[in-house]
Amino acid sequence: MKAAIITIGDEILIGQIVDTNSVYIAKSLDLIGVQTHEMVSISDDKKHILDTFAKYQNKVDIVVITGGLGPTKDDITKKTFCDYFDDFLIVDKTVEKHVIELIERVMNRPASQINKDQALVPSKCTVLHNQVGTAPGMWMSKENTVFISLPGVPYEMKYLIENEIIPKIVKEYRRPYIIHKTILTYGQGESLVAERIENWENNLPNFIKLAYLPSPGRVRLRLSARGTDKELLEKSIAENVIALTAIIGDIIVGYEDGETxxxxxxxxxxxxxxxxxxxxxxxxxxxxxxxxxxxxxxxxxxxxxxxxxxxxxxxxxxxxxxxxxxxxxxxxxxxxxxxxxxxxxxxxxxxxxxxxxxxxxxxxxxxxxxxxxxxxxxxxxxxxxxxxxxxxxxxxxxxxxxxxxxxxxxxxxxxx
Structure with missing residues (x-):
C-alpha cells in the first residue's frame, strides 16, 4: 500500500511554522504497513489543491491531507473537496451538537455561527469525529484512491490518526508487514562504517533494505524488511543483526532509535x-x-x-x-x-x-x-x-x- 501526505498552509511555505504533522502521520502509517510514497506542502489555493489531488489520483491508495479545516475564510479544504468530488456541504447534526457543547463548556460562551459552520461537511463523506476539537475529519473515496482530510492542529490530528484513521485502515485494507531495526553506532563516520560492512551489506536478502542515517559523531543503520511472511522477516532481521554485531560490535551502542x-x-x-x-x-x-x-x-x-x-x-x-x-x-x-x-x-x-x-x-x-x-x-x-x-x-x-x-x-x- 502506498500513501501520499499533503499539508496545506501558507504558514508552512513561508517558514513560519515547521511541518511536524507529516512526520507523525508517516510513522503511524509505517507501523501498519503503509508506505509513504511522497510528502508535499502546498498553499491555501483552490487550484493548487485540486491539481495536487489529481496528481495522486489512482497513483496511491491513500492521500492524507492536514490543514485548511478551520472556521475562517482562508480555510478552503472542505469547499475544495466538494469541487473535486462533485458534492455539496450539509450540516452534520452530531458534529454540530459536539461543537456547541465544546464551545459552551470550554469557552463558557454561546457558539457563534462561525463555530457552528464547522459542522458543514460534504454529503458523500464519512465523518471522522474529532472529540478534542471542533473540526471533524473527512474520509472520501474516488476510483482507486481514498482522500482523508484532517485538521492541522497537531493534537487534533494525532487524536484522529490514533482513534479513527489507523483502526479504519487496518479494518478495511490488507497490508504487508514492515519491520524496522535500527542499530546505533558511535565514533566512526559513514564512509568508514560502510567500508567495514560492505560484504555484509552485499549479502542482505532482497527484501531487506539498509539505510545510513549519519549525524555528527554517530551513524544509525536502519534495516527495513517488507513482505507478507512476518515470521520470515523477523527471523532474517535478527540473523543479520547478529552477523553485523560480529563485524562492528566495537562501535554499536544500541539497537533502537530511542537508545541514544x-x-x-x-x-x-x-x-x-x-x-x-x-x-x-x-x-x-x-x-x-x-x-x-x-x-x-x-x-x-x-x-x-x-x-x-x-x-x-x-x-x-x-x-x-x-x-x-x-x-x-x-x-x-x-x-x-x-x-x-x-x-x-x-x-x-x-x-x-x-x-x-x-x-x-x-x-x-x-x-x-x-x-x-x-x-x-x-x-x-x-x-x-x-x-x-x-x-x-x-x-x-x-x-x-x-x-x-x-x-x-x-x-x-x-x-x-
Missing part, C-alpha cells in the same frame, strides 16, 4: 551506582543538557559548570592563572585540571571536561580552529584526548559532545 548515547550512558551509570559531573567551555553546557535530558538523570548526574571564559575557569573552577598562561586555555593540561576540579567540587565518580576552539576565529586560544581537548576523570585516573573536528562551529560542538559521552561509555564498560 545519553540513555545508554545513563543506564550504565545507574547499573554501577556511579555519578557524573561536567565542566564545559567550548560545548557551553550541551554535555550537561544531554545527560540531564534523560528520565531519572538525577540518580547519576550531579551538576555542571559552564566555564566559558578564562575568568570563570579561574574563579569558579579554581584553575591557576599560571597553568592557563603556560599552556593556554585550549590545552590538555587545562582540560585535565577542569575535570579534576569539578569532580572534587561535585563529589562524583566521573567528570567530563571540554575545552577547545570551535571557531570561527581563534579568540583567546592559540590552538587551530576545530581543536578540542576532552578530559575524563575516572575513579582511578584522568584521560585526556585531543581532536580536530574542523568546521563549521556547530559540527565541532556536536562532535565534541558525542565524543565525550562515548569516552565515558567506553570507560564505564571496562569496569562491568
Amino acid at each position: 548515547i545519553e540513555i545508554v550512558v545513563g543506564k550504565l551509570l545507574k547499573q554501577q551506582n556511579k555519578t557524573i559531573s561536567t565542566a564545559e567551555s567550548c560545548t557551553g553546557g550541551k554535555v550537561a543538557q544531554l545527560l540531564s535530558s534523560v528520565n531519572g538523570a538525577s540518580h547519576y548526574f550531579k551538576g555542571g559548570v559552564v566555564s566559558y571564559s578564562t575568568e570563570t575557569k579561574i574563579k569558579v573552577l579554581g584553575l591557576s592563572e599560571s597553568l592557563i598562561q603556560t599552556y593556554s586555555v585550549v590545552s590538555a593540561e587545562v582540560a585535565k585540571q577542569m575535570a579534576i576540579n569539578v569532580k572534587s567540587m561535585m563529589k562524583t565518580d566521573y567528570a567530563i571536561a571540554t575545552t577547545g576552539n570551535a571557531g570561527p576565529t581563534k579568540g583567546e586560544a592559540q590552538a587551530e580552529v576545530g581543536t578540542v581537548f576532552i578530559a575524563l576523570a575516572t575513579p582511578n585516573e584522568v584521560i585526556v584526548e585531543e581532536f580536530n573536528f574542523g568546521q563549521p562551529r556547530e559540527k565541532v560542538i556536536d562532535r565534541t559532545v558525542i565524543q565525550s559521552l562515548q569516552m565515558l561509555r567506553k570507560e564505564i564498560l571496562k569496569n562491568l
Whole structure:
C-alpha cells in the first residue's frame, strides 16, 4: 500500500511554522504497513489543491491531507473537496451538537455561527469525529484512491490518526508487514562504517533494505524488511543483526532509535551506582543538557559548570592563572585540571571536561580552529584526548559532545 501526505498552509511555505504533522502521520502509517510514497506542502489555493489531488489520483491508495479545516475564510479544504468530488456541504447534526457543547463548556460562551459552520461537511463523506476539537475529519473515496482530510492542529490530528484513521485502515485494507531495526553506532563516520560492512551489506536478502542515517559523531543503520511472511522477516532481521554485531560490535551502542548515547550512558551509570559531573567551555553546557535530558538523570548526574571564559575557569573552577598562561586555555593540561576540579567540587565518580576552539576565529586560544581537548576523570585516573573536528562551529560542538559521552561509555564498560 502506498500513501501520499499533503499539508496545506501558507504558514508552512513561508517558514513560519515547521511541518511536524507529516512526520507523525508517516510513522503511524509505517507501523501498519503503509508506505509513504511522497510528502508535499502546498498553499491555501483552490487550484493548487485540486491539481495536487489529481496528481495522486489512482497513483496511491491513500492521500492524507492536514490543514485548511478551520472556521475562517482562508480555510478552503472542505469547499475544495466538494469541487473535486462533485458534492455539496450539509450540516452534520452530531458534529454540530459536539461543537456547541465544546464551545459552551470550554469557552463558557454561546457558539457563534462561525463555530457552528464547522459542522458543514460534504454529503458523500464519512465523518471522522474529532472529540478534542471542533473540526471533524473527512474520509472520501474516488476510483482507486481514498482522500482523508484532517485538521492541522497537531493534537487534533494525532487524536484522529490514533482513534479513527489507523483502526479504519487496518479494518478495511490488507497490508504487508514492515519491520524496522535500527542499530546505533558511535565514533566512526559513514564512509568508514560502510567500508567495514560492505560484504555484509552485499549479502542482505532482497527484501531487506539498509539505510545510513549519519549525524555528527554517530551513524544509525536502519534495516527495513517488507513482505507478507512476518515470521520470515523477523527471523532474517535478527540473523543479520547478529552477523553485523560480529563485524562492528566495537562501535554499536544500541539497537533502537530511542537508545541514544545519553540513555545508554545513563543506564550504565545507574547499573554501577556511579555519578557524573561536567565542566564545559567550548560545548557551553550541551554535555550537561544531554545527560540531564534523560528520565531519572538525577540518580547519576550531579551538576555542571559552564566555564566559558578564562575568568570563570579561574574563579569558579579554581584553575591557576599560571597553568592557563603556560599552556593556554585550549590545552590538555587545562582540560585535565577542569575535570579534576569539578569532580572534587561535585563529589562524583566521573567528570567530563571540554575545552577547545570551535571557531570561527581563534579568540583567546592559540590552538587551530576545530581543536578540542576532552578530559575524563575516572575513579582511578584522568584521560585526556585531543581532536580536530574542523568546521563549521556547530559540527565541532556536536562532535565534541558525542565524543565525550562515548569516552565515558567506553570507560564505564571496562569496569562491568
